[in-house]
Amino acid sequence: MSWVLRFAGLATLLAPACWLASDFYQRALAVAVSQVLALVGQPLDLGRVDVAAPFDLGLFVALCLASRRAPWKARVRALLAGLPFLVVVEVLGVVCSVVIMLHFRNQPDAAEIAFRGGFYLSDTIPWVGAGLAWLWLLGPWELQSAILHARGQGRGPAAAVRRDHTRRT
Amino acid sequence: MGWEVARSRKVSRSAPTRPGRPSPRDAARAVAPRAATRQVMTFLVRFALGWICALLLVSFVPGIERWAIRGTLHSLGWLAGLFTPSVEVAEPAFTLGGTRVNIVPDCTPLMPTTALWMAILAFPSSGRWKLVGALAGAAVLWLYNLGRILATVAVLKMRPEWFDFVHVYLWQTLTVVVLFALFVLWMRFEPRRRVAS
Numbered sequence: 001m002s003w004v005l006r007f008a009g010l011a012t013l014l015a016p017a018c019w020l021a022s023d024f025y026q027r028a029l030a031v032a033v034s035q036v037l038a039l040v041g042q043p044l045d046l047g048r049v050d051v052a053a054p055f056d057l058g059l060f061v062a063l064c065l066a067s068r069r070a071p072w073k074a075r076v077r078a079l080l081a082g083l084p085f086l087v088v089v090e091v092l093g094v095v096c097s098v099v100i101m102l103h104f105r106n107q108p109d110a111a112e113i114a115f116r117g118g119f120y121l122s123d124t125i126p127w128v129g130a131g132l133a134w135l136w137l138l139g140p141w142e143l144q145s146a147i148l149h150a151r152g153q154g155r156g157p158a159a160a161v162r163r164d165h166t167r168r169t
Numbered sequence: 170m171g172w173e174v175a176r177s178r179k180v181s182r183s184a185p186t187r188p189g190r191p192s193p194r195d196a197a198r199a200v201a202p203r204a205a206t207r208q209v210m211t212f213l214v215r216f217a218l219g220w221i222c223a224l225l226l227v228s229f230v231p232g233i234e235r236w237a238i239r240g241t242l243h244s245l246g247w248l249a250g251l252f253t254p255s256v257e258v259a260e261p262a263f264t265l266g267g268t269r270v271n272i273v274p275d276c277t278p279l280m281p282t283t284a285l286w287m288a289i290l291a292f293p294s295s296g297r298w299k300l301v302g303a304l305a306g307a308a309v310l311w312l313y314n315l316g317r318i319l320a321t322v323a324v325l326k327m328r329p330e331w332f333d334f335v336h337v338y339l340w341q342t343l344t345v346v347v348l349f350a351l352f353v354l355w356m357r358f359e360p361r362r363r364v365a366s
């Protein structure tokens with residue numbers, strides 16, 4: 001649980017900075033989204049988007065800094081790769097949401113579903129973006145260690161690593 | 170890949186005796202254990218597929234969203250009613266001591282619960298343990314959300330200038346921390362399996 005406490009502490013420390021940057025960041029995100037929308041033939045001037053950014057970036061940084069099982073090189077690499085990746089996910093997530101909403105806006109039957117779908121799709125950014133990026137980049141170290149003491153000969157990552165290790169040695 | 174390097178006799182002699190951890194050489198090279206990488210990727214693919222299915226479900230079935238809002242409102246009314254009589258629930262508003270907030274889909278634990286359920290479903294574990302984790306996790310997230318809304322209402326009443334920050338901190342940051350904590354706890358406390366012969 002020390003990992004969770006470290007993560008909570010770091011996320012709390014980073015939250016005020018994210019909050020202060022939020023307005024500017026989400027306006028910049030809206031500009032980027034508007035430009036991508038213009039490229040795909042859906043010109044729309046968004047003043048500001050509301051996807052709880054850059055709290056997802058703060059959470060990702062907290063996750064990487066709280067990770068101690070992964071070697072420091074991997075953590076640095078995760079930060080360098082993960083932050084731009086998350087920014088791209090933010091832009092593409094909002095673009096997809098807007099495109100879905102706009103595409104079905106004139107179809108009475110589908111408009112409500114499309115609006116809900118677009119809304120929940122944009123919810124992917126704050127809820128799972130940081131976690132998935134972290135698992136992708138540092139999960140092989142962190143996930144196995146989290147379950148190492150609880151798992152015997154299961155099918156999980158720890159057992160798989162154990163089998164892999166045994167096979168090779 | 171570091172674990173592929175470990176195939177050579179020289180490296181395998183110096184491989185760590187503790188299973189489940191990369192060798193110091195792998196660690197120094199910052200290369201993930203291959204088997205763990207494969208497992209994590211499988212988990213991520215399963216999670217992504219589950220998440221997409223869940224998004225489609227809540228999009229096509231509006232009753233889920235409505236049920237979550239109504240359930241949150243009535244739970245709030247019941248919980249706050251235990252401590253004070255000045256509670257009013259009139260969908261979609263919740264009023265406590267004269268402070269009124271509207272409960273929208275984002276104020277319900279629908280998305281965090283979905284994320285937790287998809288993570289639990291995607292993780293290789295026994296069906297019974299998954300069911301326990303899903304039910305207990307949903308209950309904890311529901312209670313956490315009630316506490317969060319009541320705390321937010323209290324802040325709105327006493328320190329309205331703090332509201333924006335507290336609202337986004339409690340919802341965005343702390344909820345994700347709780348989500349991770351629940352998932353890690355669920356993984357750690359899984360009962361050991363019997364080794365199949």
